[in-house]
Amino acid sequence: MSDENALKFVILGEGRVGKTSILSRYFNKKFDDSEQSTINPSFYKKKENFQGKNYDLNFWDTAGQEQFNAINTMYYTGAVGAILVYDVTIGETFEKVKNWVNTLKEAVGNDICFVIAGNKFDLTNKDMINKNNELVDAYCKQQNCKHFYTSAKSGYNVEEAFSDLIKTVLNKVCSSNSGSKNTRGRKLKINEDNKNKSKDKKGCC
Numbered sequence: 001m002s003d004e005n006a007l008k009f010v011i012l013g014e015g016r017v018g019k020t021s022i023l024s025r026y027f028n029k030k031f032d033d034s035e036q037s038t039i040n041p042s043f044y045k046k047k048e049n050f051q052g053k054n055y056d057l058n059f060w061d062t063a064g065q066e067q068f069n070a071i072n073t074m075y076y077t078g079a080v081g082a083i084l085v086y087d088v089t090i091g092e093t094f095e096k097v098k099n100w101v102n103t104l105k106e107a108v109g110n111d112i113c114f115v116i117a118g119n120k121f122d123l124t125n126k127d128m129i130n131k132n133n134e135l136v137d138a139y140c141k142q143q144n145c146k147h148f149y150t151s152a153k154s155g156y157n158v159e160e161a162f163s164d165l166i167k168t169v170l171n172k173v174c175s176s177n178s179g180s181k182n183t184r185g186r187k188l189k190i191n192e193d194n195k196n197k198s199k200d201k202k203g204c205c
């Protein structure tokens with residue numbers, strides 16, 4: 001398969017919110033309670049056929065650098081989609097998601113597709129969720145992005161969050177490849193210089 005059909009996705013959020021666990025749940029269909037904070041960078045691959053064309057979806061995981069504010073630009077370069085994760089039991093991690101979104105947009109452009117995952121849903125109660133909804137609703141509306149409560153532990157909504165993101169990105173890639181005005185006829189994959197041309201665009205999803 002040519003590189004042209006390779007699409008890069010990244011996962012972002014504070015340390016210990018469950019990024020590695022979410023990826024592991026989606027790709028390995030399992031949750032390991034004893035999973036330590038990521039030591040090695042990980043990379044997950046998936047093939048997807050969309051509208052008769054094959055795509056390589058490459059999901060990057062951090063190597064724990066987020067805990068030292070040390071994610072380098074290589075991590076973001078070329079990304080067309082992202083999952084932003086926070087821990088629903090720690091409100092502060094949602095506030096930090098806003099910083100991650102800003103950093104991501106600065107790195108790859110405002111039209112990056114992303115979804116937000118409020119992870120560790122299995123540890124919540126109704127009051128916690130009601131309070132959390134107030135926090136996230138306005139922000140997600142403003143960013144025009146979707147929000148999912150997820151649990152890497154039970155698997156709740158993990159598939160849904162990934163599917164939604166992947167579908168949105170593939171739709172965007174296809175309309176871009178067929179010359180839609182969205183990306184002015186340029187292929188979406190070549191995203192490195194998107195930040196220069198799309199500073200004032202709204203999010204795509």
Ligand code: GDP
Pocket residue numbers: 013014015016017018019020021022032033034035036037038119120121122123150151152153154
């Ligand atoms: P990362 O640093 O964001 O990659 O977070 P990890 O995936 O390493 O997870 C940090 C800790 O949270 C680990 O002890 C996980 O077992 C735990 N964890 C991750 N997701 C969930 C979840 O959905 N529910 C619960 N109860 N624990 C989780």
Ligand code: MG
Pocket residue numbers: 019020021037038061062064
């Ligand atoms: Mg990790």
